[in-house]
Amino acid sequence: xxxxxxxxxxxxxxxxxxxxxxxxxxxxxxxxxxxxxxxxxxxxxxxxxxxxxxxxxxxxxxxxxxxxxxxxxxxxxxxxxxxxxxxxxxxxxxxxxxxxxxxxxxxxxxxxxxxxxxxxxxxxxxxxxxxxxxxxxxxxxxxxxxxxxxxxxxxxxxxxxxxxxxxxxxxxxxxxxxxxxxxxxxxxxxxxxxxxxxxxxxxxxxxxxxxxxxxxxxxxxxxxxxxxxxxxxxxxxxxxxxxxx
Ligand code: ADP
Numbered sequence: 266x267x268x269x270x271x272x273x274x275x276x277x278x279x280x281x282x283x284x285x286x287x288x289x290x291x292x293x294x295x296x297x298x299x300x301x302x303x304x305x306x307x308x309x310x311x312x313x314x315x316x317x318x319x320x321x322x323x324x325x326x327x328x329x330x331x332x333x334x335x336x337x338x339x340x341x342x343x344x345x346x347x348x349x350x351x352x353x354x355x356x357x358x359x360x361x362x363x364x365x366x367x368x369x370x371x372x373x374x375x376x377x378x379x380x381x382x383x384x385x386x387x388x389x390x391x392x393x394x395x396x397x398x399x400x401x402x403x404x405x406x407x408x409x410x411x412x413x414x415x416x417x418x419x420x421x422x423x424x425x426x427x428x429x430x431x432x433x434x435x436x437x438x439x440x441x442x443x444x445x446x447x448x449x450x451x452x453x454x455x456x457x458x459x460x461x462x463x464x465x466x467x468x469x470x471x472x473x474x475x476x477x478x479x480x481x482x483x484x485x486x487x488x489x490x491x492x493x494x495x496x497x498x499x500x501x502x503x504x505x506x507x508x509x510x
Pocket of ligand 1: 305
């Protein structure tokens with residue numbers, strides 16, 4: 266098992282009396298995995314469980330050889346980069362300082378060079394001296410991604426990473442995620458099939474809190490009715506999969 270591999274076994278999760286994830290067993294390996302599901306399927310809940318934000322009700326989560334107890338140990342926390350759906354950034358800080366702070370929180374000693382590399386890769390090198398609160402929504406999202414990447418994570422968890430980005434920014438983000446995935450496990454959640462196709466990732470389909478399928482986009486396409494036009498096959502295959510529950 267690589268130290269970037271995440272293994273989940275028999276995970277159940279919920280809020281109050283409501284159970285949201287049911288007996289989830291899967292492995293996320295180095296490279297890109299898409300967590301695909303309709304709104305409410307449990308994607309965010311699964312990602313929050315992986316971060317250690319929600320304590321597993323039952324089952325286990327391992328990162329490499331380490332098993333999560335109530336929470337990750339500091340060394341695993343330092344190895345996880347996380348882009349939540351609504352990232353909180355310190356608005357009063359300058360962009361360069363917000364990134365340095367994120368790096369410090371992860372106990373990373375990569376220094377100024379790494380920060381510059383990250384800002385450059387998200388297209389914010391020329392905004393390093395701006396106050397965070399003066400950035401546009403898309404820029405804040407890209408800065409949050411730089412914060413998630415700055416400490417060379419082994420596991421990068423991205424909750425709906427392209428929401429709020431325009432076409433050019435989406436394309437830049439894709440390049441960034443692909444390059445990050447060369448030496449870490451990237452898991453991103455989405456309900457957009459076009460996103461899945463643009464990465465050619467491994468796909469875990471989550472449906473009403475259960476894993477409906479693990480496979481490739483072509484395997485999902487093969488589930489579509491035979492008469493389905495090629496460009497509709499992913500969507501129809503996905504709908505066939507989740508309507509069969
Ligand atoms: P997704 O990310 O796939 O849209 P979520 O994990 O956000 O799904 O939500 C799964 C289910 O859990 C939904 O029915 C949602 O209403 C419920 N849920 C999510 N967060 C909470 C919360 N903090 N408290 C109570 N229920 C929640």
